[in-house]
Amino acid sequence: MTTNLNWESEKVRLLNMSLEDRRKRFEKNDYITLDTIQSWRIYSIKHKNLEAKKPTLDDLNEFKKITLNQALSKQLLEKVAIYTGDITKLEVDAIVNAANSLLKKGGGVDGAIHRAAGPMLQQECNTLGGCPTGQAKITGGYNLPAKYVIHTVGPQDGSETKLQECYENSFACMEKHDLKSIAFPCISTGIYGFPNRLAAHIALRTARKFLEKHEHKREVERMEKIIFCTFMPIDVDIYETLIQMYFPSHEWNYNDGASVTEQ
Template identity: 50%
Template sequence: MSVTLADIDTLDQAYASGDLEASSKEPLFAHDESLNKRISLYRGDITKLEVDAIVNAANRSLLGGGGVDGAIHRAAGDELYDECKTLDGCATGSAKITKGYKLPSKHVIHAVGPIYDDEEDERCAKLLKSCYDTSLELAVENKLSSIAFSGISTGIYGYPLDAATHIALRTTRDFLTSEKGSSISRVIFTVFRSIDVNSYKKILPLYFPPAPAPSEPKEDAAQPAEESKEKEKTPSAI
């Protein structure tokens, strides 16, 4: 059974239900209600999502592999493999788009993330950012309005989870607030492991914070003169 956009809470709904809480740290950006209605965190099977495109954490051959990559190819059927064979692979940091075939998703965007090397952290960060940028650009070019990301490079490619989450969220926010990003109405970060859920729940409020809590009215320390005098006349009960 497929999962539709209506089945997945947006961030403003998640904050309202208490499923997502404000960070104890100072947010990096101000609250933006319109953005919070365009972002979701979903824990489940990305192959079940009925969206315009799901983003596959692919390898350079684009011909399938383990983990999410293999699951997407199995669910889409042999026709996905056949189309991917015509694409001549994909460079690291880039992405290519195919049809979704037997998937509920109309398209698959195959993004090739970097294999993490801590001695080349800056290069890896640029390549991972490029995966998200290119995927979003492909969605816009193909007039797609909803896109679901899997965790790019955070599995066997070894990218540190929190660092990858920061890149995913910052890149997505920058894109959505740009002119070309206005046509994207929904971005879903799809996770499965509890460690991934915890990372996103910790970092999401820094980039997409909830509305500030209403401030408590301060008591007026200065009492009216007549009230003070009245209190002085009234003996205190002991």
């Protein structure tokens, strides 16, 4: 361990370290490489039974808030993924932390990320002056396999706009630092009480818009993966259902009048 170093020098050291040397810091099963996370295209092929999961009428109404560029759908299947497990194990450019406005170690995902990253994460967070709801700030990853942590503060009052801003500003951090892969937890759905299903709609919709914007700028090719990390069974079921709407792996889409189930 390097707890005798200050966070600034340690951050620089780790960010300049080769991938091979970074991996030497971990046991073999303590990190999950990006190439082992199945893209949604592969996931949907291997789990044909997912097509039996139908959206509700409420889902269909929420989906009307976006119009997909269907010409891009096929290639975007490679750019998104669902991962069920520990976000702190992911060897990606950045994992997103569902932080509090003080950027102090809390519970849930926040606590898990701080524990895995080590004390220097909190030391750097202490220099950032907190973070308003909906905004995002970036730090090093320290003892995490991820290079960076993007801290974003979800709404406690059920604000859909602020939750959307969490994703938008996290993507903005990603762009600013030229990152190619990012992993999101289910922001605000824990003790902040945001409805899980609506939160997933917002996450998937914002990701789809982000990727479509970058396709028009001819930048989507360099994007490796946007990963939606699920842990609770309810979130696994929700994401497996809704991702089929926002990233359809078939020719038709739900705006064409696909059948839905009553909730």
